[in-house]
Amino acid sequence: xxxxxxxxxxxxxxxxxxxxxxxxxxxxxxxxxxxxxxxxxxxxxxxxxxxxxxxxxxxxxxxxxxxx
Amino acid sequence: xxxxxxxxxxxxxxxxxxxxxxxxxxxxxxxxxxxxxxxxxxxxxxxxxxxxxxxxxxxxxxxxxxxxxxxxxxxxxxxxxxxxxxxxxxxxxxxxxxxxxxxxxxxxxxxxxxxxxxxxxxxxxxxxxxxxxxxxxxxxxxxxxxxxxxxxxxxxxxxxxxxxxxxxxxxxxx
Numbered sequence: 001x002x003x004x005x006x007x008x009x010x011x012x013x014x015x016x017x018x019x020x021x022x023x024x025x026x027x028x029x030x031x032x033x034x035x036x037x038x039x040x041x042x043x044x045x046x047x048x049x050x051x052x053x054x055x056x057x058x059x060x061x062x063x064x065x066x067x068x
Numbered sequence: 069x070x071x072x073x074x075x076x077x078x079x080x081x082x083x084x085x086x087x088x089x090x091x092x093x094x095x096x097x098x099x100x101x102x103x104x105x106x107x108x109x110x111x112x113x114x115x116x117x118x119x120x121x122x123x124x125x126x127x128x129x130x131x132x133x134x135x136x137x138x139x140x141x142x143x144x145x146x147x148x149x150x151x152x153x154x155x156x157x158x159x160x161x162x163x164x165x166x167x168x169x170x171x172x173x174x175x176x177x178x179x180x181x182x183x184x185x186x187x188x189x190x191x192x193x194x195x196x197x198x199x200x201x202x203x204x205x206x207x208x209x210x211x212x213x214x215x216x217x218x219x220x221x222x223x224x225x226x227x228x229x230x231x232x233x234x235x236x237x238x239x240x241x242x
Contacts, residue, residue, distance in 0.1 A: 031242050041240040 004064045025050035147178030164232040172225035179218030
């Protein structure tokens with residue numbers, strides 16, 4: 001998929017654990033893992049908003065478009 | 069929901085078992101000794117005589133086609149047994165499983181092929197008997213309703229296939 005999820009990088013920069021982020025934004029660790037691994041088919045605006053709020057970043061910091 | 073599935077499973081089992089017993093009874097009543105007679109005739113037959121027009125060959129063809137009808141009835145019962153696997157999946161709450169999609173497709177396929185094959189066999193039987201075969205009259209027979217039913221199951225399989233894709237997409241939306 002040409003959309004890359006850079007959540008791992010942001011989490012490492014902020015030194016936040018995946019489990020803590022999942023708890024903060026109110027999703028399961030399994031779903032966060034799907035998002036991190038790039039297996040997700042879509043991301044809700046509400047989830048994106050919660051992630052950006054929790055990590056104090058912009059959507060562009062998490063999502064990146066790379067041509068195949 | 070679970071109780072309804074159980075009732076449907078019991079009804080399906082009753083239909084299946086009664087269809088099998090009726091088929092087995094019909095096979096038992098059918099005189100298969102005719103085939104042995106034919107084999108005996110084949111050994112002693114005059115080789116110069118045309119095989120196709122000989123009385124015994126016609127008789128044998130008649131019995132072979134009748135036996136073919138038994139086979140297709142068995143095939144229809146086999147198709148019906150797919151309802152059991154579909155009902156089991158529904159009971160396990162796997163509404164969009166591959167088994168259900170495959171089951172609906174298989175039932176549709178078997179219903180359509182059963183009707184077409186029986187129509188062909190009836191045409192051949194009419195030819196051997198020397199009776200007239202009216203295609204449109206045959207289409208009015210009850211069993212031909214299995215064609216629209218089969219198509220309906222094909223459509224259901226397609227709907228379930230799309231539903232499964234949508235569910236997967238929904239499950240992977242975070």
